[in-house]
Amino acid sequence: MSKNKKMxxxxxxxxxxxxxxxxxxxxxxxxxxxxxxxxxGAIYALVAVSMNLLNGFTGLFSLGQAGFMLLxxxxxxxxxxxxxxxxxxxxxxxxxxxxxxIPAPLALxxxxxxxxxxxxxxxxxxxxxxxxxxxxxxxxxxEIIRAVFQWDKLGPLTNGSxxxxxxxxxxxxxxxxxxxxxxxxLIVMLINSTYGRAFKAIRDDEIAAEAMGIxxxxxxxxxxxxxSFFAGISGGLLAMxxxxxxxxxFKSAMTYEILLIVVIGxxxxxxxxCISSFLxxxxxxxxxxxxxxxxxxxGSFHVPxxxxxxxxxxxxxxxxxxxxxxxxxxxxxxxxxxxxxxxxFKKLLRRKGVKEAGxxxx
Amino acid sequence: xxxxxxxxxxxxxxxSVGGQYALIAIGYTMVYGILRLINFAHGDIFMAxxxxxxxxxxxxxxxxxIPLMIILTVLIGFMVERVAYKPLRTAPRMSIMISAIGxxxxxxxxALYVTGGLSQQYPAIPWISDTITIxxxxxxxxxxxxxxxxxxLVVLLVLLIKYTKIGMAMRAASRDFETSQLMGIKIxxxxxxxxxxxxxxxxxxxxxxxxxxxxxxxTVGAMPGLKAFVxxxxxxxxxxxxxxIGAFIIGICENIIKGVGLTTFSDAFTFxxxxxxxxxxxxxxxxxxxxxxx
Amino acid sequence: xxxxxxxxxxxLRLENLTMQFGGVxxxxxxxxxxxxxxxxxxxxxxxxxKTTAFNMVTGVYAPTNGAIYYKGExxxxxxxxxxxxxxxxxxxxxxYAGKHVIAPTPDKITKLGIARTFQNIRLFKSQTVFxxxxxxxxxxxxxxxxxxxxxxxxxxxxxxxRESEELLKIMELEDVRDELATSLPYxxxxxxxxxxxxATKPELLLLDEPAAGMNPQETLELTQFIARIRDExxxxxxxxxxxxxxxxxxxxxxHVLDFGESIAExxxxxxxxxxxxxxxxxxxxxxx
Numbered sequence: 001m002s003k004n005k006k007m008x009x010x011x012x013x014x015x016x017x018x019x020x021x022x023x024x025x026x027x028x029x030x031x032x033x034x035x036x037x038x039x040x041g042a043i044y045a046l047v048a049v050s051m052n053l054l055n056g057f058t059g060l061f062s063l064g065q066a067g068f069m070l071l072x073x074x075x076x077x078x079x080x081x082x083x084x085x086x087x088x089x090x091x092x093x094x095x096x097x098x099x100x101x102i103p104a105p106l107a108l109x110x111x112x113x114x115x116x117x118x119x120x121x122x123x124x125x126x127x128x129x130x131x132x133x134x135x136x137x138x139x140x141x142x143e144i145i146r147a148v149f150q151w152d153k154l155g156p157l158t159n160g161s162x163x164x165x166x167x168x169x170x171x172x173x174x175x176x177x178x179x180x181x182x183x184x185x186l187i188v189m190l191i192n193s194t195y196g197r198a199f200k201a202i203r204d205d206e207i208a209a210e211a212m213g214i215x216x217x218x219x220x221x222x223x224x225x226x227x228s229f230f231a232g233i234s235g236g237l238l239a240m241x242x243x244x245x246x247x248x249x250f251k252s253a254m255t256y257e258i259l260l261i262v263v264i265g266x267x268x269x270x271x272x273x274c275i276s277s278f279l280x281x282x283x284x285x286x287x288x289x290x291x292x293x294x295x296x297x298x299g300s301f302h303v304p305x306x307x308x309x310x311x312x313x314x315x316x317x318x319x320x321x322x323x324x325x326x327x328x329x330x331x332x333x334x335x336x337x338x339x340x341x342x343x344x345f346k347k348l349l350r351r352k353g354v355k356e357a358g359x360x361x362x
Numbered sequence: 363x364x365x366x367x368x369x370x371x372x373x374x375x376x377x378s379v380g381g382q383y384a385l386i387a388i389g390y391t392m393v394y395g396i397l398r399l400i401n402f403a404h405g406d407i408f409m410a411x412x413x414x415x416x417x418x419x420x421x422x423x424x425x426x427x428i429p430l431m432i433i434l435t436v437l438i439g440f441m442v443e444r445v446a447y448k449p450l451r452t453a454p455r456m457s458i459m460i461s462a463i464g465x466x467x468x469x470x471x472x473a474l475y476v477t478g479g480l481s482q483q484y485p486a487i488p489w490i491s492d493t494i495t496i497x498x499x500x501x502x503x504x505x506x507x508x509x510x511x512x513x514x515l516v517v518l519l520v521l522l523i524k525y526t527k528i529g530m531a532m533r534a535a536s537r538d539f540e541t542s543q544l545m546g547i548k549i550x551x552x553x554x555x556x557x558x559x560x561x562x563x564x565x566x567x568x569x570x571x572x573x574x575x576x577x578x579x580x581t582v583g584a585m586p587g588l589k590a591f592v593x594x595x596x597x598x599x600x601x602x603x604x605x606x607i608g609a610f611i612i613g614i615c616e617n618i619i620k621g622v623g624l625t626t627f628s629d630a631f632t633f634x635x636x637x638x639x640x641x642x643x644x645x646x647x648x649x650x651x652x653x654x655x656x
Numbered sequence: 657x658x659x660x661x662x663x664x665x666x667x668l669r670l671e672n673l674t675m676q677f678g679g680v681x682x683x684x685x686x687x688x689x690x691x692x693x694x695x696x697x698x699x700x701x702x703x704x705x706k707t708t709a710f711n712m713v714t715g716v717y718a719p720t721n722g723a724i725y726y727k728g729e730x731x732x733x734x735x736x737x738x739x740x741x742x743x744x745x746x747x748x749x750x751x752y753a754g755k756h757v758i759a760p761t762p763d764k765i766t767k768l769g770i771a772r773t774f775q776n777i778r779l780f781k782s783q784t785v786f787x788x789x790x791x792x793x794x795x796x797x798x799x800x801x802x803x804x805x806x807x808x809x810x811x812x813x814x815x816x817x818r819e820s821e822e823l824l825k826i827m828e829l830e831d832v833r834d835e836l837a838t839s840l841p842y843x844x845x846x847x848x849x850x851x852x853x854x855a856t857k858p859e860l861l862l863l864d865e866p867a868a869g870m871n872p873q874e875t876l877e878l879t880q881f882i883a884r885i886r887d888e889x890x891x892x893x894x895x896x897x898x899x900x901x902x903x904x905x906x907x908x909x910x911h912v913l914d915f916g917e918s919i920a921e922x923x924x925x926x927x928x929x930x931x932x933x934x935x936x937x938x939x940x941x942x943x944x
Contacts, residue, residue, distance in 0.1 A: 055456075061456055061459070122637075125637070125641040126637065126640075126641070128641070129640055129641075129644065131455060131456070132398075132399075132400050132455065132459060133595075133640055133644060135400070135459065136400060136591065136592075136595070136636065136640075137636065137637050137640050139588070139633075140588075140592070140632075140633030140634075140636045140637055141633065141637065143588075143629060143630060143633045144630040144633050144634055146630075147626055147627055147629055147630035148630065150626055151626050151627070152626070186805065189805050189806070189807070190801075190804075190805045193804040193805050193807070193813075194790075194793070194794050194797055194799065194804050194809075194813065194816070195794075195801055195804050195805070197783075197787065197790060197791045197794060198791065198794045200780065200782065200783065200791075201780050201783070201791045201794075203782075204779075204780040204781050204782055204783065205778050205779070205780060205781070207716070207762075207774075207778060208774065208778035208779070208780065209780075209791075210761065210762040210763050210766075211714065211762050211763075211766060211771070211772055211774075211778075211853075212763075212766060212771075212791060212792045212794070212795060212852065212853075212855075212856060213763045213766035213767050213792070213794070213795030213796075213856055214763055214791075214794060214795065215761070215763045215764075216761070216763065217761075222801065251581075252584070252588075253467075253470070253581070253584075256463050256466070256467055257467075259460065259463060260460075260463070260464065260467065263460050267456075268782075307475070307478075308475075308478060308479070309471065309474045309475035309476075309478065309479065310475055312471035312474060312475065313468070313471050313472050313474075313475045315471070316464070316467045316468040316471045316472075317468065319464055319467065319468075320446065320461075320464045320465065320467075320468055323457075323460055323461050323464045324445075324446065324449055324450070324461065327453065327457060333782065
């Protein structure tokens with residue numbers, strides 16, 4: 001398939017998806033679980049892809065994602081709460097110290113930039129560390145950020161450990177889709193550029209990459225800062241989705257969930273991360289809900305064990321099974337594309353054809 | 363003198379908490395020494411030990427419940443290694459770590475299911491929960507017992523590692539995993555033994571730890587687990603005395619910070635310490651350097 | 657080539673180079689020169705310090721003491737410091753004292769025009785043959801993150817790809833262009849490593865045991881191949897090798913190390929008949 005034709009296919013697929021979402025929104029009740037899954041899924045897809053850029057494409061095992069999301073979410077919230085609502089939000093801190101609000105899109109980008117700036121600062125020392133030490137240091141950093149944001153003294157800025165609310169949110173499912181879509185497209189373009197190739201070289205063999213003239217410190221920092229920028233934006237989106245935020249939400253458990261999404265989708269596959277984040281959110285918020293229902297009957301049979309929390313147990317067993325027995329994840333390091341899909345169907349048809357021919361023979 | 367009496371409670375609490383961290387940290391440091399794996403599930407096994415005692419204490423007397431708790435905890439540790447880590451022995455290190463995070467997630471969710479998300483009241487253990495008075499400070503007896511018990515256990519462990527056959531095998535495996543396998547060491551039993559010892563100590567640590575706290579929740583293990591890991595890194599990962607010293611330092615510092623009134627930062631401090639150590643001296647106090655060969 | 661070479665003709669010069677790990681001296685006060693267009697082979701029994709010398713030139717290790725010049729310019733310099741000050745057992749400890757340390761990272765060295773291959777092949781495992789070469793072109797980019805992401809560097813990108821294709825053709829690797837680098841047969845992987853090093857457009861090429869693990873036939877091919885690329889790319893080659901046929905065949909000069917020390921240097925015939933070299937290989941090498 002020629003490059004142009006591929007482009008046309010991809011663009012038309014995206015347009016079709018957006019139209020479908022738009023139509024769905026018109027015909028389905030807005031409270032439907034479907035929209036919850038789509039909104040949250042789109043946000044998680046972005047943060048999962050940003051984590052994949054680091055863990056999957058650059059080979060840096062970082063566990064700081066929740067911390068960078070927190071930075072993005074707080075920056076967004078702090079900068080967008082309308083001046084007239086600040087009095088009630090910051091009720092314990094005399095309305096806080098910021099008395100202006102900027103438009104939501106700008107604040108999202110600001111959130112990304114703040115996260116990136118922090119990443120730059122901690123990246124200087126931390127990125128010299130190897131694999132698991134890097135993981136634990138970034139995890140520690142996220143915990144520090146969380147503690148700092150809950151600090152009473154910073155209350156006028158962060159509202160301490162109280163909720164931040166009243167900031168602008170989105171109604172339509174198209175909003176997170178478009179923002180995440182643009183961000184993921186940017187990440188994909190980066191991965192396919194000469195810089196992306198350098199990242200993959202570092203992942204494959206640091207020593208060889210360095211011998212090929214790739215400045216390790218510079219490129220690792222680049223990947224770390226970019227990944228954090230997009231984690232920051234997804235944090236801002238998450239704030240919009242949740243309508244209220246609190247530092248205590250962004251625990252390391254959140255990072256673990258994102259990591260599991262990345263693993264399930266396939267470490268090193270962007271489309272894998274996207275697919276798996278929708279699946280993950282759908283399973284945990286929607287499809288497995290019935291497992292939490294104590295009065296669940298199949299016919300007249302009362303299914304035992306079901307009670308609040310059972311969903312998560314089943315869910316984590318499934319994840320564990322995937323981690324152990326299906327290590328390459330849904331996509332491995334491959335990408336989903338129209339071409340691959342075509343190839344898949346062709347193969348399927350051919351096999352069917354062969355089988356039928358074989359049957360006819362007999 | 364005035365300063366001492368004012369800060370003695372914090373200091374004593376610090377030493378006590380430090381002892382509890384030490385018992386958890388040994389599990390981390392031994393596992394890391396042999397498998398090069400940060401066993402993220404270790405803190406959750408510690409939590410599970412707490413829950414097991416909560417439930418077993420309701421149906422049986424304490425002198426049966428505690429040994430049962432220790433046995434069950436060790437069994438969990440053993441099972442986790444066999445099911446979640448052993449199949450991945452030849453896989454990249456990242457896979458095993460992800461598996462460890464998966465186990466942690468599973469144990470937490472399992473606990474959430476069992477407890478219904480409610481904090482479970484930890485039973486009062488006779489004698490060690492009693493209140494005593496030292497130097498004019500009232501405290502629970504466990505505060506004094508912990509450091510003593512910790513030191514005794516650590517000395518026993520060090521003797522075990524130095525003078526027994528399995529201890530020698532452990533040392534060999536932590537030096538060079540592959541070669542020790544070639545030399546006929548049954549690596550699987552060495553790894554299992556490491557997990558058994560680690561979880562045994564974590565089980566003891568758990569009843570010392572929870573005696574001082576009101577309840578057990580599904581995520582209660584995560585923080586002490588991470589801190590114990592930091593202690594292990596601080597002392598030089600792979601070194602048992604290092605982990606113990608690191609744990610005491612962290613326990614004391616943390617309680618002093620609480621005493622100064624910066625409770626919000628007592629957790630953050632530990633991680634700041636971690637980052638500083640990793641950058642300044644990644645091998646910790648007693649660790650050994652490893653270099654990549656080009 | 658003889659001793660009257662002047663500085664302008666010298667590509668690489670090692671000066672009093674010493675590397676000490678803890679209490680062990682791996683390379684002991686080695687000085688040597690590589691002239692323009694020359695093939696200099698570094699030989700010696702196992703553990704003589706050859707690869708360590710390479711690692712110092714390429715910036716993987718900072719030498720404990722000594723200096724390295726590239727085309728007349730000092731690129732690396734160090735003197736025993738800190739703990740090493742007391743521990744140092746080598747020679748010339750004061751020679752560089754007080755001079756500032758120059759310790760560039762390996763990528764800086766490569767950017768100067770010194771490329772290398774590795775003793776134990778280090779290809780980018782998950783990448784194809786073509787991509788392995790293309791990655792090496794990253795170093796020569798003029799684009800930045802922004803222009804690269806938004807494809808404003810399309811012309812440069814096209815040039816990178818064209819040059820990589822050409823290199824594949826020259827290196828006779830075009831038929832395996834889209835195969836995974838690690839799926840190639842061993843000999844081809846060695847070729848690819850050299851091709852990848854050439855993609856950085858070096859003037860000086862360091863080959864670390866290029867014929868390791870090859871059979872005589874492959875070694876013969878490699879010999880011709882190395883001579884060919886030297887002429888075609890106008891290279892200077894500094895090489896570590898154990899296959900004496902290859903070394904004797906293509907080296908202009910040979911430098912011999914034993915226990916970290918230089919014991920001989922000269923034309924292949926001179927070295928072949930040097931009694932110290934014979935002793936090092938036959939007499940002293942029993943315990944290798």
